[in-house]
Amino acid sequence: MRFSDFTDNGGKKVVFLNNCLLNQTSRAPGVAFREGASTELIQILFNNGLNIEQLPCLECIGMGGVSRKSFDAYFPLLSNFVKNGWFPIVKPYFKLWLNNFGRLCKKEATKVVDRMEDYIREGYTVVGVVGMNDSPTCGVTKTMDIIDFTRRLVTAEETGNTPKQIIQETLIDGASFFIGNIMKELEEREMDVKVVGFEPWTESPQEEAERIATLLNLQF
Numbered sequence: 001m002r003f004s005d006f007t008d009n010g011g012k013k014v015v016f017l018n019n020c021l022l023n024q025t026s027r028a029p030g031v032a033f034r035e036g037a038s039t040e041l042i043q044i045l046f047n048n049g050l051n052i053e054q055l056p057c058l059e060c061i062g063m064g065g066v067s068r069k070s071f072d073a074y075f076p077l078l079s080n081f082v083k084n085g086w087f088p089i090v091k092p093y094f095k096l097w098l099n100n101f102g103r104l105c106k107k108e109a110t111k112v113v114d115r116m117e118d119y120i121r122e123g124y125t126v127v128g129v130v131g132m133n134d135s136p137t138c139g140v141t142k143t144m145d146i147i148d149f150t151r152r153l154v155t156a157e158e159t160g161n162t163p164k165q166i167i168q169e170t171l172i173d174g175a176s177f178f179i180g181n182i183m184k185e186l187e188e189r190e191m192d193v194k195v196v197g198f199e200p201w202t203e204s205p206q207e208e209a210e211r212i213a214t215l216l217n218l219q220f
């Protein structure tokens, strides 16, 4: 007999959730889309007897915590450059900074897929991954043009636009730094795990939760 031959009531099914579906404080300043966790979706996951793994918030890790301090530090400088029409000068440095962030996301994505592979190898079911379809880091089918977003954000005080409005205006099709790399890694390892994108700005959180449940073949 092996240790792993023991059985229990754990359910053996797990879903990987984007960090801010459970914790809105991870969202960048000004872009929390509700108060607290996404209870409508989580309730459905509970009702289906699923275990939940919370993915790390890569922006909190790679951009200086909940206030994104390493981004915030350059905010006044960026703001001056944009106002004076010099944004093209700083753009290459910004891209370099983003490349470093992309490398961190890739490394963490590999670890997440290692964990999924372990589950599957040991006979567990990975029901899916739920990402966040307004994020440059966690978007699945939609992401954000983060350079354009930043250009507009640093002048938000003058233009009167809110971060929420700027997100809507800078959304583009495509996958993101972190979840995009998870998807790539799954494909390379030929692992059949569904990855779906939650729409955070929906009018009806309940309908959105049900849409996600349908994509993951869950009951509601």
Ligand code: SF4
Pocket: 018, 019, 020, 021, 026, 027, 028, 056, 057, 058, 059, 060, 132, 135, 137, 138
């Ligand atoms: S979308 Fe991703 S990076 Fe953004 S706050 Fe949520 S978990 Fe963090």
